[in-house]
Amino acid sequence: MPALDLSTHPGHLARRLQQAHTLLWTTIVSEDVTSPQFAVLNTLVGEDGLDQRTVGERVGLDRSTIAEVVRRLVARELVDKVRDAKDARRSVLRLTEQGTRLHHKLSGRTARMNKIFLAPLDPQEQATFLELLHRVSDAAEALRNPTARPSDRPAP
Incomplete structure (x- = not known):
């Protein structure tokens, strides 16, 4: 059997695209803050006081990944995790002053x-490229989370 033409395989191309993104991110934006960490900071800038599950859903991270991202942000004192005053059973996330300053700095980058x-x-x-990425990402998200709707995704 001859070798496959991987240039026609979306997964292969997605991996190459992710490698390019990671290279640009660490070169231009930050070596210390990951893209998912920035996404969490960015979500909290727009709406402080969200619970971890909601933030994870908004940025497209599963439960274990969002938990680790939040743990790291809390450890770096960029995010505070506090008990919700309205419901002591849940915690909410808030940007610290340091987190707000870092978000502002990284936004331009x-x-x-x-x-x-x-x-x-x-x-x-x-x-067109961004629209197609949204469509494919939404379809993939629907496979992972059948209850999610494309309208649940914040507008770009």
Whole structure:
């Protein structure tokens, strides 16, 4: 059997795309804060006081991954995890001042990284590419979490 043409395999291309993203992220944005950690900080900037499960759903992280990301952010004093005043059974997440400052610093770098990442595409291709990524990601999320709806995803 001859070798397969992996250039037609979406998983192979997705892995290569992720490698490119990781290289750009660590080179331009941060060696210390991961993209998922930034996503959590970004979610909390927009809406402080969310519970861990909700934040995980919004950024597309499973329960064990969001728990580890939050643990690391709390350990670095970027996020506080506190008991909900309305329901003592649950904890909510809040950005610390340090977390807010870091988010602000990394936001500009993230924008610069995205510009470089999408530079091979013209503006219309960029919009199409992002729409296609959303569609494939939403379909994959539906396989993992059948109760999620595309409308649950925040607008880009």
